[in-house]
Amino acid sequence: MLNSRFDPAAAEPRLYKRWEEEGCFKPSMDTAAEPYCIVIPPPNVTGVLHMGHALNHTLQDVLIRFERMRGKNVLWQPGTDHAGIATQMVVERELAKSQIRRTDLTRDDFVAKVWEWKEESGGQIVNQDKRLGVSADWSRERFTMDEGLSAAVRKVFVQLYNEGLIYRDKRLVNWDPHFQTAISDLEVENTEVDGHMWHFKYPLAGGETYTYVEKDEDGTVTLEEERDYISIATTRPETMLGDGAVAVHPDDERYKPIVGKLCEIPVGPKEHRRLIPIITDEYPDPAFGSGAVKITGAHDENDHGVAQRNNIPMYSLMDERAAMRADGAPYAEVAAVAQRIAEGAEDWDGPKIQAMNLVPDEYRGLDRYEARERVVADITADGNAVMVEGEDGEMIPYIEKKKIMQPFGDRSGVVIEPMLTDQWFVNAEELSKEARAAVADGRTDFVPENWSKTYFNWLDNIEPWCISRQLWWGHRIPAWYGPAVERKELDGGWVETYGWGKPVPFCGETFEEAAHSAFAYYKDIGVKCEIVGDDYADSEIEAQERSGQVNEDGFYRVTLYQDPDVLDTWFSSALWPFSTLGWPDETDELNTFYPGAVLVTAFDIIFFWVARMMMMGLKFIGEIPFKDVYIHALVLDEKGQKMSKSKGNAMDPLELIDEYGADALRFTMSRLAGMGRNIRLSKQGVEGNRNFGTKLWNAARFCQMNECANWDGELDPAALTEPVNQWIVSEVAGTFAETTAALEAYRFDDAAGAAYKFVWNTYCDWYLELIKPLLNGDNEDAKAETRRVAGWALDQILKLLHPFMPFITEELWGELAEHGPKREGFLMLQRWPEFGVGYVHEAATEEMDWVCELISEIRSFRADLGV
């Protein structure tokens, strides 16, 4: 006899172990069966299971188990992501406990530490997934940095490079001063913060003056005064040091008299103040601020554009920690050079400008915010702040309080600095075309469909994707550099000079490949060189030291060095749908399971991941990676707040599993997973669904007590005579039809809801109550039929609920089988019924509707009488 309740803590590990041992999660590889594949969004290897995973994995598991029961050849491909920044962060923190900094170790030693950590502590989430009942094929588990996936990454990189879709460029990128790496646009979170806008005077060169006139809309003069300066507003005074020009709108009448003249940056030692030109550009908005904008090409995206259009030098002011630069020649010398450049008296180019440190000596090495305060104080002390009348009538510096959008690193939380650096980029615009088309023409569908608009909107405005990261943990960029060579004819012979100023990159899946193309390159331009075996340097300095000698045959020795950077984590994630199936090898799995049936994910990852998988899949396989993209909601707490540790409202799925069992959590997730944008989870809800499990358990117990648990599997509905039995068979069939349709449409809430309603409100509340008289009566035929149908219906219920509640259903199966006829194998072998879909016994249904109604009426009649 069954206990009166299910014991999840005891049953779950036992059942899961047995599923795994019996290989229930492996694809059948039955060639006659339709393939069905889902690749799991790989959680970070550092990750622990949170509510988002619990929802995401539950929904996938429901689909996977459902399709497996329907007889498809099902693969759920699991694995984890190396998560570059996150993992490096975790390991650095670990090391810090023993007072070790990353930079105390060599790169190789550090990376070895990370692997060590990964082996020991990484991937806990896999075990946590097992507690949830995730039925992925763990024997195929992959890691984005394992050997096969790394090879795929190199191959993709090299091919894209050879096609010109990956390139190296010096651009303004988002620089994270904490991690000291570039990050992509997507990894930046713009947040509105309280800021200030300072107004300063840039004096005109040589004490020149002009008449400054302001007019209102009607053309009436509202202000007219002689000025010897131009007024500039800025939220970032510290970047003034790198200004290359002041820009005004070409139609701005106020400044027409001084366009083309020079003005002075009012900061730094007086004797070396720099002069910069006043130029025109369409960018400044005459109606905003003073209408004049200082142009700092190396530290602001807009200014960068202006500087590029007008050929204005872009002086970098900060180092990789976003502190004011402390390198290079003393300020006086550099400023003098800058002065000659501004006057057009000296030639310049990018690298030359980049090398110049225009930070005045007294600011060098300061943190950027410290520098800001100093700059503001110095300018104000100097009398170059614009003054306004304060509340008490005194003149005070004009500082506007202002909300400004500030970029923060999504992982580090520090303010991102736009920095001019050399990075690798993917031409995302080119790759996005096919990715866009595939959704537009319906090869891939978003569910709900509306998300395709978000997807289009992003693709239509896509920017180059910065893929290089200045980290140690990740896929090393498969590029090696050699010197640029300049050949000059001298005394009838050729003389080569090797320049490391702008090294030439050579890409290859291996060093040999890169070396070959390097060799070909140098040969092509007429340089006799040798590149030795697999002898490449670890750093640029080492490469320089080792290059350049001439051997006895007159060949220059060239030593290449590998790019120190690693790739953005999402680069490898983008390959996940095919790299995990064995690509570039033509494996059975790749042929069978690509494209996948559906990708299940939350909306916050559409850009990071979904779009990029579309791009890479279409580019390298020539086919979409998945037919559907199901976007589910975010999990919020019961008050609709985002769960977070700091708020203290985070619920731990593992705690809920401990308390209520995995099935309760899974069923709750399924019932809440509507098409909405977020779902609210409460402990109460989970408890309610645990109670549902108990209800189911006791229905089974009732069947067992009444000898109903001896079903033989087959049932001929046409041979039934009792209306109540005919009716319940119809109801079962109807429920299966409803649940099947809902699951096919990713309506998890409807699917689970239909099952819930049927089990509790139809089977338990009505059917089991109605058959009690039959079971206790003396009509042996009716009794036998009822027992058979009740047991059969229970069997169907277990099938119906299995995708949602695998543990309790499996356990019931096992328990009942001990008392009834032996069943073959595990539930994984059970088939989703198709027999009775659409079966309706109309007469019985009508009759039962009538009976139910009548009983209800009698009950309320009795209630009215107070009986």
Place this chain on the structure above:
RNA sequence: GGGCGGUUAGCUCAGCGGUAGAGCACUACGUUGACAUCGUAGGGGUCACUGGUUCGAUCCCAGUACCGCCCACCA
């Protein structure tokens, strides 16, 4: 600034061109010998606002007002 979505019962939301639905909460009665319960019944809504299309609009269209979210370079 651009885009997306929301506004329906006290709460959370579903719905749909044709007398408004669910769950929770509330009230009443009844059950609890498969069940850690639950059942039955009931009260409760100008479906944000304004126009338009239509025989008919909560639903379709346009606009307004709030509220979310995403993206974006106003110094």
